[in-house]
Amino acid sequence: MSLSRRGLLAAGGAVGALAATSGCAEAQSGATVEQSGASVARSGHGSRVRTGFDRLAADGYAQLSGQRVGVVTNPTGITEDVRHIVDVMHADERVNIVAVFGPEHGFRGTAQAGGSEGRYDDPATGLPVYDTFGKSGQPLADIFTTSGAQTLVFDIQDAGARFYTYIWTLYDCMQAAALAGKRFVVLDRPNPVTGRAALGPVLDKAFATFVGREPISQAHGMTVTELAGLFNGEFLAKPVELETVRMSGWRRSDFFDGTGLPWVPPSPNMPTPDTALVYSGTCLFEGTNLSEGRGTTRPFELLGAEGIDRKWAEAANALGLPGVRFREAYFAPTFSKFQGKTIGGVQLHVHDRKSYDPVRTGIALLVTAKRTWSGFAWRPDNWIDKLTGSAKVRTMIDAGAGTDEVVGAWRGELAAFRAVRKRYLRY
Template sequence: MSSTDDRLKVTTGITRLCAVPGLAGPGRLGLVTNHTCVLPDLRPTAPALMEAGVNLTALFGPEHGLYGTAQAGGSEPAEVDPATGLPVYDTYMCDGERLDKVLVDSGVDALVYDLQDVGARFYTYVWTMFDLMVSAARTGVRFVVADRPNPLGGLVSEGPLLDPAYASFVGRAPVPIRHGLTCGELAWCLNRSAVAEVAGRQVDLTVIKAVGWRREMDAEATGLPWIAPSPNMPTYATAVVYPGTCLFEGTNVSEGRGTTQPFEIVGAPYIDARFTPELAELGLPGVHFRDLRFVPAFGEHAGRPLRGVQLHVTDREAFTPVRTAVAMLGTLRRLYPGDFGWSGEFIDHLWGSDRLRRAIDAGEDPLPLCEPPAPPGRWAGDDVLLYP
């Protein structure tokens, strides 16, 4: 953790743009944004940019919508934003020629991307960024990333690179599950590889850096406000476990949606008193497991009494969310072979291949699959790193 003095030094890319409007370049600008995009004093960035003199002419919303009201798999209808009077374009599940048309119809000369990521490949905001970069490359629109710190820090990556055969909106390109990059760094990485491959050319890309961020700083060390980036990501504690426990979305186990602690708790009707002690015996670093019962209001097993565990992270530096979740999945298969199951093939898209599912079903040790491809920047190429 960093000192109090360090907290005063982190300035996001969007804050810098408000101070120096010329950083985004000339022309009509569209802002890819939602409710997470605020300045340190909690002012929404869209009206703040307009007050600063930025020529903002359109807003673009991701999954969950501009105001963050929609649950997973949903968005809000396109409309006019009452705070700015600007048209809002819904980009969720919109790509290819359809997204190209949205950009052309919007009339923007450049897109400014400012969304709070959580540092996990299957969180869809970065793939909204990717799809818009591809469309921007094809339509001649410039792309500007107003960068923000990776809330999990930038020293660790976890999990395998995605196999392109399993590409989807929870992973478009070969990126680890916990990638360890900022959105700006990820944009540099994707631009020279996947964007160029899909669009036939790279997009004209600018990254407005987050000044003062260093790779060892997590969200709390930055001093920046935590705004829940989606309805089931309420706290920073949720984000810490999410790169692992999101894998439970590919199973018949509740990942805690429909409770006040999504992704921090998991449970199922068939789990019994054996589960918690078995997890404790694994000696997984940086985490304790507490036996609990809960009834989710919606989501998997909605309205049913469930038993499971809550993950209590005791040491964030030692805790490895992907490895922890994989060990939990293997334990569930071993203890409850007749009950535990997968939710179709979604687990393969989350993991990035079918190797995890096949290993667990075969009774093999799945933990060797958790080895990361390389530290952050090494798997993407050292030159994508923008921060020390």
């Protein structure tokens, strides 16, 4: 049993326990693949950052030599010149791809939230595509075995939030690969909202779901290779044979538009890096009866409901939250909540990304929405508890707590998680 499962993330003595732990879990359970002599100079197409796939390919796919390869990916698994990595590797005789595995929304990204593409043969390559969505443990391990793959490669763009499901696809696939006796190679991509800090409440395991399997913070501030090391070292009962291929040229302070890499929407309602910037806070509105902006061109930046007027924007602006202003907004979602109805609310305008705190902002918007709109309600299934990782946020806001009080309630657990996280940072 790992330290984390014995309560490592509790405040107090947990941090001291971490300091006494020696060794690097990534070094113990797998190797970090580095390209010898690689520089951080700009590549031929002008991007400052080279992704894990770029470096894997530049090294002649040496880590995949002689292996039957399965690839866990979606439309974001692209090269710098926007070719899909599956197409590139399938056409290269040095790589033997035998299967593709699609997450939520599918390998080619045609499904909406909570959906997938199912099992089919990819028309472009003829490769069998297996569906991972909603599958974990032995059933997923059996799929990996059926596929005939010996090594599994993961390459998906994350959005930086605990409840964005691709990191739990990573977790589930690592767990299943360990059960099936497969190698697991994770190719890194940037955290689009920087890797500067972990923010927000830490998941209570009693509230674990596919939008949060393990106790990490709401905005984790890590890349997928760093998360893979964390999962393997702290949470997986049976660690997988893990290798990671890091980026070159990426800095923890980089927002996505500073990388020079092309953006592909990781999911239908994550159209731009600006969406990712606010998502770890405003996705909390999925747990309310307000629209989180699905069905508009600015999901998670537009929030609202029938009957809301300018009082909400005024109350939010009066808080003086750093880096953001709120505009009184009216919109008509084309699907999801309030489909076809004109509703009122706010639009977030982030004017200083460096000082902006998305999680604190999300809490402040919940607090002010409840205080200014009499129709405010949580979703009947208390989905907000799954998103925030416990019942504390909901019950504190219901009891009249303000933003500072709610944010202060997770200070200890966040400090403990940051100590865990620090051990797995690789940039």
